[in-house]
Amino acid sequence: MRRVMHPIDHVAGRIDERQSNHLERTVAWKEAKLHQILSELGSVIVAFSGGVDSAYLAYVATQRLGSDALCVTADSPSYADRHRQTALHLATTFGFHHEIIQTAEMERPEYRANAADRCYHCKHELFTQLTALARARGVAAVVDGNNADDRGDYRPGRQAAREFGVRSTLDEADLTKAEIRELSRRARLPVWDEPASACLSSRIPYHHEVTPEKLRMIEQAEAVLHRLGFRGCRVRHHDVVARLELMEDQIGLAFGPETRRSLVRELKAIGYQYISLDLQGYRAGSLNEGLNIQKIEFRKQKTE
Secondary structure: OOOOOOHHHHHHHHHHHHHHHHHHHHHHHHHHHHHHHHHHHOOEEEEOOOOHHHHHHHHHHHHHHHHHEEEEEEEOOOOOHHHHHHHHHHHHHHOOEEEEEEOOHHHOHHHHHOOOOHHHHHHHHHHHHHHHHHHHHOOOEEEOOOOHHHOOOOOOHHHHHHHHOOEOHHHHOOOOHHHHHHHHHHOOOOOOOOOOOOOHHHHOOOOOOOOHHHHHHHHHHHHHHHHOOOOOOEEEEEOOEEEEEOOHHHHHHHHOHHHHHHHHHHHHHHOOOEEEEOOOOOOOOHHHOOOOHHHOOOOOOOOO
16 A cells, blocks of 8 residues: 655655755865865875875875875884774775885883873874975975864874974865765775774873883784774773773673683783773773863973
């Protein structure tokens, strides 16, 4: 029996269609604005980590500027090898003009001290090198992957970006994370639905020193989780305790007998004595929860 549509259904359908068309036009306008900004710059160095934001920016910059878009990946002990391999794969697949540089944030005492402004010192090191490279190559600007959703977040690295004149072109185009994911999906970028990523140092509680050994343990432990099928996971490093943060819909998987035994056996082999599961699950920046962000002041560091 054919359903007779009520007049109000016709109205709702037209409203939904209008809303959808409006959203589509908005996203198209933002993408066009990003293309315009990059075209006006003429040449850029993209701070390219391999995450969804910087990957999409690298893709559009390469489309728009060709070899005048240099995508640079910074390698250091805090950068997980799986992200390095992702960046290399994307660069090869999509024809990015790509280089890898070594950064030395671990040589900075302020970075190793791991105060709440650790990210500032990391980005200061990165942008020191990228802006120097831009000057040496005659490149107009350094651009990063910050987007419109990052404006209200706690991101000390943005202070360093401002000091070095780094452009956040995704933010300038008012593109949100959800919009970047959708545009990345359309571009067939394989990272379009990848969970957010952050450097390995973000797993160490503030005021606990960042060391190569801790970073090695964290990277190995998270590799175990990924091998067991967990996505969007974190291993928070509390000395002899590994605190696992898993996506809410995957917490139950950790209680499977084989998975649980594998987690305990393999993480203990890495050097952890105790393996704990955080029942709140994964949340970005969970180590910020004890901070009073309003009272944090960043010390401006002179560039040499």
